[in-house]
Amino acid sequence: MIKNQARLLQGNEAVVEGAIAAGLKFFAGYPITPSTEIAEQCAAKLPAAGGTFIQMEDEIASMAAVCGASLAGAKSMTATSGPGFSLKQENLGFAVKGEIPCVVVNVQRVGPSTGMPTSPAQGDVMQARWGAHGDHEIVALCPSSVEEAFSLTVEAFNIAEEYRTPVILLMDEVIGHLREKVVLPSKEELVVKEREKPSVPQGEYKPFAMKQGNIPGVPPLAAYGEGYRFHVTGLTHGEDGFPTNNPAIAEKQLKRLNEKISSNKEALVKVEEFHLDDAEIVVFAYGATARSARKAVNDARAQGIKAGMLRPVTIWPFAEDALLKVKAKSPKAVIVAEMNLGQMVLPVKRVMGDSVPVVQVNKLAGQLIEPEEILSAVKEAI
Amino acid sequence: MRLELRLAGEGGQGLITAGIILAEACAEYTDLNVVQTQSYGPESRGGASRADVIISSHEIDYPQVKKPDVLIVLAQEACDKYLPTVKDGGTVIIDTTYVKPVPEAQSQRVKVIEFPVSAKARELGREIVANIVALGLLVETTGIVPKDAVIAAILDRVPKGTEELNKQAFAAGVEAAKAL
Numbered sequence: 101m102i103k104n105q106a107r108l109l110q111g112n113e114a115v116v117e118g119a120i121a122a123g124l125k126f127f128a129g130y131p132i133t134p135s136t137e138i139a140e141q142c143a144a145k146l147p148a149a150g151g152t153f154i155q156m157e158d159e160i161a162s163m164a165a166v167c168g169a170s171l172a173g174a175k176s177m178t179a180t181s182g183p184g185f186s187l188k189q190e191n192l193g194f195a196v197k198g199e200i201p202c203v204v205v206n207v208q209r210v211g212p213s214t215g216m217p218t219s220p221a222q223g224d225v226m227q228a229r230w231g232a233h234g235d236h237e238i239v240a241l242c243p244s245s246v247e248e249a250f251s252l253t254v255e256a257f258n259i260a261e262e263y264r265t266p267v268i269l270l271m272d273e274v275i276g277h278l279r280e281k282v283v284l285p286s287k288e289e290l291v292v293k294e295r296e297k298p299s300v301p302q303g304e305y306k307p308f309a310m311k312q313g314n315i316p317g318v319p320p321l322a323a324y325g326e327g328y329r330f331h332v333t334g335l336t337h338g339e340d341g342f343p344t345n346n347p348a349i350a351e352k353q354l355k356r357l358n359e360k361i362s363s364n365k366e367a368l369v370k371v372e373e374f375h376l377d378d379a380e381i382v383v384f385a386y387g388a389t390a391r392s393a394r395k396a397v398n399d400a401r402a403q404g405i406k407a408g409m410l411r412p413v414t415i416w417p418f419a420e421d422a423l424l425k426v427k428a429k430s431p432k433a434v435i436v437a438e439m440n441l442g443q444m445v446l447p448v449k450r451v452m453g454d455s456v457p458v459v460q461v462n463k464l465a466g467q468l469i470e471p472e473e474i475l476s477a478v479k480e481a482i
Numbered sequence: 483m484r485l486e487l488r489l490a491g492e493g494g495q496g497l498i499t500a501g502i503i504l505a506e507a508c509a510e511y512t513d514l515n516v517v518q519t520q521s522y523g524p525e526s527r528g529g530a531s532r533a534d535v536i537i538s539s540h541e542i543d544y545p546q547v548k549k550p551d552v553l554i555v556l557a558q559e560a561c562d563k564y565l566p567t568v569k570d571g572g573t574v575i576i577d578t579t580y581v582k583p584v585p586e587a588q589s590q591r592v593k594v595i596e597f598p599v600s601a602k603a604r605e606l607g608r609e610i611v612a613n614i615v616a617l618g619l620l621v622e623t624t625g626i627v628p629k630d631a632v633i634a635a636i637l638d639r640v641p642k643g644t645e646e647l648n649k650q651a652f653a654a655g656v657e658a659a660k661a662l
Binding site: 133134277280 | 502505506508509510511512513515516517518519520522542543544545546548630631633634
């Protein structure tokens, strides 16, 4: 029998396939359920793709190794789950501040602490946003299928490289462990982006220049070992990368650091709009929960209820514009469904204001929210 | 059309592998959509081990099996645990080598197919192919996936030198289902 173009892939495997397709050359990690297959597959496949896999002594060191490898020019990634994600935050903040491109995968499980290692949750949404201290922007993408685990991993690398920033791939256990039929794009179909390198003479290179680069506010990044000597620190620094306490420079540099993301939201924030045109009830759901929400919307439509779904594919920055569009149509309610106690409810309420009621559907049991649970909320709201 | 299948037994009986092979057959050799999930962690240690497969001609939205249309069980504990999950009017295939007859309350609710799956595998040479005998029974009973697609997927996955044994095991399961 002749095989077709499709493959059966697990979400975690698809992340590795996507990472290698995007040019991953360095993985450092400390395997943790339910992300372990990502480390396993990287160990198996990365050497053959010309890359390096290293299992570090812990999560802190693995995030530090990722920063180092990226500064040496290698596209770098680590993968973890809640407890490890907490440990990575310090060096994740360092990557934000040092403007070091990298991808951090968090396959979410039930927390806090070690929680329920093999059970799904979406409890790290706010940790993804604010886990690192200090004012900063972060980009986090949230796949809801195995196909997206692949495509958003590629996207995560592209954003990381283009914007010189860490990008979080915020999965959940359901998608991480789900095996699904996927058709992977060919090399020709894939868009793979590379970081911009400096073109100035070695002595003139400013790694944190205010006004350089193809994207405003994103200075080109040299690779250690290619001749450019430069300094990277977590301390607030000037254009040359050396620490400074100069208030004017600090203010300018920190604004640039935030604005390179916040002023490009239009390019960065992707959503899926499902039956939103005439929707009277809008379900706001992401990750695996969006699979249940899609069924709930289909079932509601079959019963004559005009339901729709807004799915933030990019969970951070927040899909404010898409929600404003929803608000402009004055739906009867927005239902926020998530496997946590309602971490995205306040951001949604902030946009909806007093004019559109916001209803919560939450689950902490380590189980995917069932379509019926969302459907009954839809029926109550109509 | 959406068909939900559950394969369950003890760890080591190869039912997760059988579930993956069935899903690979659908994904790589047919136009059908498919998702596969399985038990992890404490749920998969010691007690019952489970693989779920959803096959559909449409997009599969909700990816989990709640009430399987068809359950195949190769161990008593798995039967006790998962028989009540089978939907009313569904089918349960039990391996009589290890599983006692289904209680009457359940057999009135679901269609029961009995076959000594593991004993048949032993007769063919090695009990390790019981999962493939089970796959043959499941594929013939449901009729949803072409048999040559499943055979191709089996051959993609099994170790070299065991191809014939696995083909025989699959054929034995198919024949058994035809005869019942």
